[in-house]
Amino acid sequence: MTSTLTLPPETASGDALEALIHTAAEVADPIAETAAACDAARAFPTEAFDLLDEAGLMTATLPVELGGLGLGARGSRHALYRVLEEVGRGSLPVGRVYEGHVNALDLVMAYGTDEQRAHAAADARAGHIFGVWNTEAADGVRLDPLPGGGARLSGAKVFCSGVGHVTRAFANGAWPDGSWQMVLLELENHADRADPDSWRAEGMRGSVSGRIDVEGLRVEPLALIGRPGDYTREPDFTGGSVRFAAVHLGGARALFDAAASGLRATERTTDPHQRARMGRAAIAIETGALWLLGAARLWERHEASCGAEEPGEVSARYASGDASPEAIVAYAQMTRTAIERVCLDVMELVDRSVGARGLLPPSPVERIGRDLRLYLRQPAPDATLDAAGAAALEQPHLARGSAR
Numbered sequence: 001m002t003s004t005l006t007l008p009p010e011t012a013s014g015d016a017l018e019a020l021i022h023t024a025a026e027v028a029d030p031i032a033e034t035a036a037a038c039d040a041a042r043a044f045p046t047e048a049f050d051l052l053d054e055a056g057l058m059t060a061t062l063p064v065e066l067g068g069l070g071l072g073a074r075g076s077r078h079a080l081y082r083v084l085e086e087v088g089r090g091s092l093p094v095g096r097v098y099e100g101h102v103n104a105l106d107l108v109m110a111y112g113t114d115e116q117r118a119h120a121a122a123d124a125r126a127g128h129i130f131g132v133w134n135t136e137a138a139d140g141v142r143l144d145p146l147p148g149g150g151a152r153l154s155g156a157k158v159f160c161s162g163v164g165h166v167t168r169a170f171a172n173g174a175w176p177d178g179s180w181q182m183v184l185l186e187l188e189n190h191a192d193r194a195d196p197d198s199w200r201a202e203g204m205r206g207s208v209s210g211r212i213d214v215e216g217l218r219v220e221p222l223a224l225i226g227r228p229g230d231y232t233r234e235p236d237f238t239g240g241s242v243r244f245a246a247v248h249l250g251g252a253r254a255l256f257d258a259a260a261s262g263l264r265a266t267e268r269t270t271d272p273h274q275r276a277r278m279g280r281a282a283i284a285i286e287t288g289a290l291w292l293l294g295a296a297r298l299w300e301r302h303e304a305s306c307g308a309e310e311p312g313e314v315s316a317r318y319a320s321g322d323a324s325p326e327a328i329v330a331y332a333q334m335t336r337t338a339i340e341r342v343c344l345d346v347m348e349l350v351d352r353s354v355g356a357r358g359l360l361p362p363s364p365v366e367r368i369g370r371d372l373r374l375y376l377r378q379p380a381p382d383a384t385l386d387a388a389g390a391a392a393l394e395q396p397h398l399a400r401g402s403a404r
């Protein structure tokens with residue numbers, strides 16, 4: 001990595017976005033060098049987050065007026081996907097936590113008040129890592145209203161990436177009427193509630209995705225972001241799944257690179273079977289990259305036609321359905337499903353190419369494959385494909401995507 005990124009405020013320029021992607025690609029290499037040690041020690045990748053911070057990537061998605069670079073805003077969604085892909089190429093556990101950080105800041109920027117936005121931006125600039133912890137077991141989070149506008153929380157969250165290290169996290173929960181409320185916790189004084197040791201998974205060890213107990217925690221009105229139901233507003237909610245698909249694709253690229261360098265080291269690159277497998281893997285990865293490009297393009301057309309509408313607001317104005325919120329959702333469902341397939345194919349091809357010897361620790365192919373196998377398990381894959389299929393059958397214009 002060469003230097004800390006400084007971009008002019010007008011980030012939408014193509015050159016500035018290219019510079020940002022280049023920075024992410026540069027920082028991915030030193031991050032990759034830290035990944036094996038974090039995996040072995042089951043340790044949170046603190047050093048990698050210092051590198052992301054130094055590179056300006058921890059605040060890059062903030063609006064320019066709040067000290068960021070506007071990455072992901074209108075005209076730069078593809079650059080955001082490329083940055084996520086590069087971070088995922090460096091390390092899937094780092095990519096997981098970084099994607100959560102980006103998601104959390106986006107939620108505050110989209111649904112928070114001016115005060116909440118300014119507060120969160122200041123925290124991000126001060127080095128806090130953000131996360132979104134929405135998944136729960138049977139004892140999910142419940143909110144009881146307090147006089148004065150705050151809430152008392154009960155219950156717990158599971159699969160909390162970065163638990164014990166992430167200091168600003170959404171731990172959303174249900175009001176007594178069942179409506180779903182975003183709650184942004186400040187956690188630096190609540191380390192005792194985090195249980196990083198509950199994360200015993202073989203893959204994604206460095207993501208430290210353990211449990212947190214929020215029983216009895218009281219939060220001020222400032223912690224309640226948006227209105228009930230905002231978290232699942234479309235097309236942002238389902239459309240957001242493209243972000244994790246971008247990280248997954250970065251993992252597939254890292255697998256490819258590790259296998260290719262193994263084949264070069266063992267002088268097996270001229271064998272036609274190896275070439276055929278790696279050719280198929282390269283084609284699969286490029287297919288994933290094109291899905292990301294298509295998803296970004298559709299978003300950008302959608303945003304252009306939204307004008308000054310509120311983020312997430314579903315508009316009835318898209319008679320053609322071409323870049324409608326429904327089309328964004330259908331395309332995101334297809335993108336996520338397609339990239340999952342890409343990753344599974346690359347994993348199989350690479351495993352066959354490197355063989356048993358190439359899968360013995362400390363082989364990076366073994367570690368990255370172990371991470372990708374687990375991280376590919378995202379919510380509701382069956383329902384996602386079902387919805388994409390329903391769109392394709394019943395409203396085909398929704399499934400035609402970016403090129404039309």
Ligand SMILES: Cc1cc2nc3c(=O)[nH]c(=O)nc-3n(C[C@H](O)[C@H](O)[C@H](O)COP(=O)(O)OP(=O)(O)OC[C@H]3O[C@@H](n4cnc5c(N)ncnc54)[C@H](O)[C@@H]3O)c2cc1C
Pocket residue numbers: 096100131132133134135158159160161162204207209374375377378379380381382383
């Ligand atoms: C490394 C890692 C980090 C994570 N970090 C976070 C985080 O920071 N924040 C967060 O909120 N979450 C996080 N998660 C959770 C993640 O977002 C998913 O919610 C979780 O991985 C889904 O678990 P599952 O595959 O067991 O889900 P399940 O929903 O149990 O799905 C398993 C299978 O069952 C199917 N299925 C689902 N529902 C039904 C049903 N009703 N009937 C029949 N079949 C069904 C699915 O389609 C799928 O095939 C993380 C997960 C991982 C692996």
